[in-house]
Amino acid sequence: MAQRHLDPTDPLAGPAPTGDTLAGYLRTQATEFLRALRLHRETGSGANGSEASVEAGRALRRSARRISAGLHTFQPLLDTDWCEGMRPELAWVSGTLAMEHAYTARLERLLNALHRLSGSAPAAGARADAAAGGRADVPAGARADLAAGSRAAGAAPVPTRAAPRRAELRNPPPPAQERGNLTVGAAKAGALLDRQLNLARTRAHSTALQALGSSRFHAIADKVAVLASEVPLTRAASTADLRPLAAAAKDRLADAVTALPLVTAGHPYNAAALIHGLSPDTVPHPQDAPWHHVRLLLRLHRYAREAVSGPKGNAVVDLRLLSAGQALNRHRDASEAAAAAAQAARTPRIAPATAYALGVLHADQRHEVEAARFAFQQAWQKEAEAVSTR
Structure with a gap:
């Protein structure tokens, strides 16, 4: 051990x-x-x-x-x-x-x-x-x-x-x-x-x-x-001491990540992000909310590290956390872009060719969502391995 x-x-x-x-x-x-x-x-x-x-x-x-x-x-x-x-x-x-x-x-x-x-x-x-x-x-x-x-x-x-x-x-x-x-x-x-x-x-x-x-x-x-x-x-x-409160922010992030389907996200191109892709419901994609929540918790964790390091901003940039945050930013952007394409496809009286192009565009962005989840899983796995060896 x-x-x-x-x-x-x-x-x-x-x-x-x-x-x-x-x-x-x-x-x-x-x-x-x-x-x-x-x-x-x-x-x-x-x-x-x-x-x-x-x-x-x-x-x-x-x-x-x-x-x-x-x-x-x-x-x-x-x-x-x-x-x-x-x-x-x-x-x-x-x-x-x-x-x-x-x-x-x-x-x-x-x-x-x-x-x-x-x-x-x-x-x-x-x-x-x-x-x-x-x-x-x-x-x-x-x-x-x-x-x-x-x-x-x-x-x-x-x-x-x-x-x-x-x-x-x-x-x-x-x-x-x-x-x-x-x-x-x-x-x-x-x-x-x-x-x-x-x-x-x-x-x-x-x-x-x-x-x-x-x-x-x-x-x-x-x-x-x-x-x-x-x-x-x-x-x-x-x-x-600020550290217990900062550690609590880190623990909330870890608990939220544990609830994510990281095993599924560890397999690229599994198309799980396309589930419910043809649903007529206009609310945000049901699978995305936990990932968006993790993105916010990751940001709180990063800012807590900054606060604990002092007003001069001497916190060492953790490249693993930075990579994980960038992957979740891409996840958010692709998710919202897919929703925009789906919303445009619901425009009344558009031509079939236009609807088809928007459908392809929606599927493409949902695949980008899946790729971002895979990238986050890889970055977080490196973070977990680094913690276990300290």
Whole structure:
């Protein structure tokens, strides 16, 4: 049996951090929040906001998440009423500011998947167009047809990947007319997704602007400004050890991972993520919720490590946790993209070729969900092996 040793890179193994360490961490994150807010106001937040404004919005979300996570994990050491009042407000800020970016990234992901599934490379500038919330070229040379949504038959045909000779003998390629119909379906599917997600992105942008100018947000900013100088610790916090609370966050994560079907996820391409894929129910995929929950718990665990390490952010980055978090981020993105494709397929009176293309796109994203689960299982297995050898 391997002997257990303290890991010098684990912040939970160092000197006992106290409430003063937590206060320093929260003050640092509050200062980052105020700095990002000032930068966001200086760089502009209109429809043509600069890249600096976009980065300021990301910094606002990052600091809001970390403050909220600190209040959640270490609430016994903080004023209870203050925590319960601040956490929902910080979650509202982070969630509201994240929606525009989420719709933009989702559209880019789906349009790139359409190109890949059609066997064509995205046109130059498509990624930049999607990132800017503009029209993306799907497929190359058919932008005008895509925008019209009904003249795609005149678009340049999308080249298909060369199939193995043996496969051609078993499954001869479809006639040229059928290949053209598939091109029409992909183009119209892209146009439909472009309209729906760009509309949602525009609404999310307007909602974010209204939120940033609201009295509710100004009240939150005022409280964060107070937090930057005064943290509402309890009397016992000055001598309390942060490590048991941080360890509890780690244990909650481990318990949630244990409940996942990691044995199934350990086999790539098992298609478990496609179960219920044809269900008419429009609620989120029933299998995804536990994985999304693990993603949130993993984030709380990472932020707890940061808080325990001190306000200067001296926590050693654990590459295993980072890889696991990235896999769960991909899982979330693919799951939401599949839901967007399914929602578009429910649009009334769409052409059969369009519905077919959206169905293929939905299945592709659900396979991406399965691949992300496999990647998480591999990363978490390495984490478990590393813990067992300490």
